[in-house]
Amino acid sequence: MVTSIIRRLIQALFVILAMTIIVFIGVNVIGNPVDILINPDANQAERARVIAHYGLDQPIWKQYLMFLQGLLHGDFGDSFVYGRPALGLILERMPATLELAITALGIALVVGLPLGLYAGLYPKRVSSKLIMSASILGFSLPTFWVGLMLIMVFSVELGWLPTNGRGPTMELLGTQWSFLTGEGLRHLLLPAFNLALFKTSLILRLTRAGVQEVLPQDYIKFARAKGVREGRIIGVHVLKNLMIPVVTIIGLEFGSLIAFSVVTESIFAWPGMGKLIIDSINLLDRPVIVAYLMMMVVLFVVLNFIIDICYTILDPRVRLDAKA
Amino acid sequence: MTAKVLQRAAIALLGTIAIPAMASAQETPLTIGMSTTPTTLDPHEDSSAPNNATSRHIWDSLINLTGKSSNEPELATEWKAVDDTHWEFKLREGVKFHDGSDFNADDVVASLLRARDKPSQGFASYTRNITNVTAKDPLTIVIETKVPDPLLLNSVSRIRIISADCKDASVQDFDNGKCAIGTGAYSFVSYQPGSNLTVKRNDSYFAGPSHWSNVTLRFLPDDGARLASLLSNEIDIIETLPADGMERVASSGNLQIINGQSSRFAYLGMDVSRDVAAFATAADGSPLDKNPLKDVRVRKALLMSINRDAIVERIMQKNGTVADQFVAEGYAGHSDKVEKVAYDPAAAKALLAEAGYPEGFSLTLHGPAGRYVKDAEILQAVGQMFTRIGIKSKVEVLPWAMYSDKYSSGDFSFFFGAWGVNTGETTNPTVALVATRDEKKGTGRYNGGGISDPKIDEVLAKASSTLDEAERKPLLEELSTQTFNSLWLLPMHYENVVLGAKKSVSYTPRGDKYTLAYEVQPAK
Numbered sequence: 001m002v003t004s005i006i007r008r009l010i011q012a013l014f015v016i017l018a019m020t021i022i023v024f025i026g027v028n029v030i031g032n033p034v035d036i037l038i039n040p041d042a043n044q045a046e047r048a049r050v051i052a053h054y055g056l057d058q059p060i061w062k063q064y065l066m067f068l069q070g071l072l073h074g075d076f077g078d079s080f081v082y083g084r085p086a087l088g089l090i091l092e093r094m095p096a097t098l099e100l101a102i103t104a105l106g107i108a109l110v111v112g113l114p115l116g117l118y119a120g121l122y123p124k125r126v127s128s129k130l131i132m133s134a135s136i137l138g139f140s141l142p143t144f145w146v147g148l149m150l151i152m153v154f155s156v157e158l159g160w161l162p163t164n165g166r167g168p169t170m171e172l173l174g175t176q177w178s179f180l181t182g183e184g185l186r187h188l189l190l191p192a193f194n195l196a197l198f199k200t201s202l203i204l205r206l207t208r209a210g211v212q213e214v215l216p217q218d219y220i221k222f223a224r225a226k227g228v229r230e231g232r233i234i235g236v237h238v239l240k241n242l243m244i245p246v247v248t249i250i251g252l253e254f255g256s257l258i259a260f261s262v263v264t265e266s267i268f269a270w271p272g273m274g275k276l277i278i279d280s281i282n283l284l285d286r287p288v289i290v291a292y293l294m295m296m297v298v299l300f301v302v303l304n305f306i307i308d309i310c311y312t313i314l315d316p317r318v319r320l321d322a323k324a
Numbered sequence: 325m326t327a328k329v330l331q332r333a334a335i336a337l338l339g340t341i342a343i344p345a346m347a348s349a350q351e352t353p354l355t356i357g358m359s360t361t362p363t364t365l366d367p368h369e370d371s372s373a374p375n376n377a378t379s380r381h382i383w384d385s386l387i388n389l390t391g392k393s394s395n396e397p398e399l400a401t402e403w404k405a406v407d408d409t410h411w412e413f414k415l416r417e418g419v420k421f422h423d424g425s426d427f428n429a430d431d432v433v434a435s436l437l438r439a440r441d442k443p444s445q446g447f448a449s450y451t452r453n454i455t456n457v458t459a460k461d462p463l464t465i466v467i468e469t470k471v472p473d474p475l476l477l478n479s480v481s482r483i484r485i486i487s488a489d490c491k492d493a494s495v496q497d498f499d500n501g502k503c504a505i506g507t508g509a510y511s512f513v514s515y516q517p518g519s520n521l522t523v524k525r526n527d528s529y530f531a532g533p534s535h536w537s538n539v540t541l542r543f544l545p546d547d548g549a550r551l552a553s554l555l556s557n558e559i560d561i562i563e564t565l566p567a568d569g570m571e572r573v574a575s576s577g578n579l580q581i582i583n584g585q586s587s588r589f590a591y592l593g594m595d596v597s598r599d600v601a602a603f604a605t606a607a608d609g610s611p612l613d614k615n616p617l618k619d620v621r622v623r624k625a626l627l628m629s630i631n632r633d634a635i636v637e638r639i640m641q642k643n644g645t646v647a648d649q650f651v652a653e654g655y656a657g658h659s660d661k662v663e664k665v666a667y668d669p670a671a672a673k674a675l676l677a678e679a680g681y682p683e684g685f686s687l688t689l690h691g692p693a694g695r696y697v698k699d700a701e702i703l704q705a706v707g708q709m710f711t712r713i714g715i716k717s718k719v720e721v722l723p724w725a726m727y728s729d730k731y732s733s734g735d736f737s738f739f740f741g742a743w744g745v746n747t748g749e750t751t752n753p754t755v756a757l758v759a760t761r762d763e764k765k766g767t768g769r770y771n772g773g774g775i776s777d778p779k780i781d782e783v784l785a786k787a788s789s790t791l792d793e794a795e796r797k798p799l800l801e802e803l804s805t806q807t808f809n810s811l812w813l814l815p816m817h818y819e820n821v822v823l824g825a826k827k828s829v830s831y832t833p834r835g836d837k838y839t840l841a842y843e844v845q846p847a848k
Binding site for chain 2 (some may be wrong): 030039044046053081082089092148151152155159163166267269276283
């Protein structure tokens with residue numbers, strides 16, 4: 001297990017290294033961040049001073065080496081735009097994104113899993129067919145459109161929920177969370193539902209497919225013949241066996257919820273990391289882009305690892321060391 | 325452990341539900357939806373418009389720059405130029421910072437020098453002429469400039485005065501509120517970067533307390549989100565009302581559209597220096613032996629072919645005003661001698677033939693996408709109008725991040741640009757857009773067309789060092805006359821400031837597009 005962890009971390013390191021190079025070159029190809037950041041009234045000499053201040057007057061390879069050197073000391077560099085350490089900036093936005101992602105995933109699981117199970121067990125019922133048709137909508141409607149519709153209906157027309165923003169927050173474990181306050185929860189509802197819609201449909205369909213695959217298996221028939229209670233058959237024999245693909249998807253989708261909830265965060269003006277990264281790309285704020293992408297690589301590596309551990313719990317035949 | 329957390333959460337939940345009910349009847353909250361996001365509360369880090377508009381709520385400057393770009397007393401009550409390079413400012417007596425400490429000359433000295441010496445150099449264009457700032461006595465300061473600087477007052481109006489105790493504070497100290505202490509109309513309550521800033525009324529503000537007890541600035545760059553907040557009555561006033569929402573706002577019973585002219589001047593620039601323009605070819609695509617844009621008749625024909633009224637009316641949905649020169653009437657440097665060029669495609673065609681291009685030619689127009697009001701759509705329309713007089717045109721738009729570098733360094737033959745005339749007078753746009761490019765003098769930074777007009781350079785040099793207002797005025801007008809009668813730039817329009825607001829508030833839009841809570845009034 002330990003060797004497997006180490007091996008994965010080394011792989012992650014290489015991915016990170018490759019990514020920093022890509023970002024460094026990419027941002028340089030797009031344009032010069034100084035032209036975006038600087039006050040238009042600045043003259044050439046002032047512009048040169050700013051360029052030197054950010055170290056952008058150095059050749060690109062030298063900038064890269066300087067960046068690596070900083071990295072060895074745990075310094076990701078200061079954001080060009082915010083004038084503060086890039087890492088701190090990202091960590092500051094992380095709770096907002098995390099609580100949105102976790103809530104969305106929670107909704108997706110609580111709704112998607114039982115409905116999928118139901119639709120799989122009783123595929124011929126009208127209600128199952130309705131559920132499946134609805135899930136197609138969940139799949140195919142674009143997030144931004146659903147988000148705007150949600151705002152139109154629930155905030156503008158009905159006035160039940162706030163249109164956007166995060167609402168008041170409360171401190172817990174040294175960070176600010178909004179799910180701890182009533183107003184905050186109200187703010188959380190619409191964006192979380194918007195994010196959850198696609199994931200719910202995904203989990204629902206996966207579960208249904210899994211159920212239909214497992215049900216005709218011999219061991220289910222045998223369990224039935226043996227007289228095992230239906231509840232136990234579904235709860236243990238069916239559910240546990242269909243969980244492996246579902247867990248994989250949940251893990252990866254959780255990652256993408258955190259990393260790429262840009263659209264939802266923009267529409268609902270949710271001050272999370274997704275909004276930060278899209279702003280940073282627009283402003284060519286290289287230190288933030290690099291730090292963010294590095295964190296995402298680490299996040300996905302860790303998530304994959306957790307998924308693998310879940311496999312071993314769900315299916316005792318899977319062994320981490322042997323596989324690695 | 326979990327039980328404890330849950331318990332705490334439950335208590336918190338109850339607590340917040342109770343708060344709104346307890347709010348007193350006299351509360352007069354105001355929420356503003358800003359269309360851009362400030363990067364920090366540190367008022368000297370970066371002088372972008374959202375940062376300066378935000379800092380204006382907490383801090384004051386020596387001079388108040390009004391919505392019409394005139395200078396009025398703020399922390400300084402009076403000022404005079406002692407000689408060509410020394411200015412003396414008398415400071416207001418009895419002003420206190422939000423933390424109760426007294427305001428005096430030390431704070432001014434510390435603030436001006438901090439703005440000048442910050443490594444980010446955000447305020448360099450305003451502090452470049454300041455060699456020294458000294459306190460003559462606790463209520464008098466003297467600013468020494470390198471050269472005679474007629475724009476010093478404008479520059480000083482942009483620099484916020486912080487407490488001298490915070491002169492070495494970092495950006496973080498401002499963002500977490502530790503140093504967010506000013507003398508302004510509102511004091512700091514909380515700041516969530518990228519989301520909102522909350523401030524409350526400063527009851528002892530020297531110019532009288534604000535009508536609003538609590539002000540929240542919400543940063544909502546997404547058009548849909550901003551509009552929805554207004555429609556659902558969460559926000560009292562929003563900046564840059566999206567064109568798609570105008571009808572809804574106009575037809576709703578309790579909302580209104582507030583419209584005013586801004587100082588942002590949009591223009592078309594072109595290569596007037598090279599002998600062969602890279603993106604101008606003969607109609608059949610073969611290279612031209614000379615650059616048609618160097619001929620003033622061609623430039624005039626181009627301008628005549630553009631129906632600017634229609635662009636403003638239809639594409640911009642009246643969110644603009646047709647322009648003929650840098651500044652509108654009422655601003656310093658507006659010239660009556662600028663010849664107005666009217667829309668006349670037939671005459672344009674004739675003029676083009678006279679200039680030796682009866683068959684027209686082919687031209688690529690470059691512009692940014694999403695930077696200015698309807699920028700890409702406007703350029704498309706201009707392209708079509710050119711085609712009507714026989715100029716085969718192709719339109720290419722780029723994201724601002726890619727465009728900004730290229731247009732200012734002269735990579736394009738014909739391009740769309742806009743300039744916020746920050747100072748409300750004409751040397752500011754002339755220095756940047758029209759003056760001959762000169763690294764040493766710092767002129768012509770955005771002169772992407774390679775304009776070099778000795779007469780303009782000469783008048784500009786004179787205007788930039790003349791302190792006397794009466795002497796300066798004709799020079800400023802001369803800059804407009806010379807630029808637009810030679811058509812070095814084709815004037816397009818001024819962008820309008822369009823806000824959406826509840827009918828319960830009234831606001832006079834500012835030329836610089838800032839939305840300041842102190843200037844928002846309850847409707848009578």
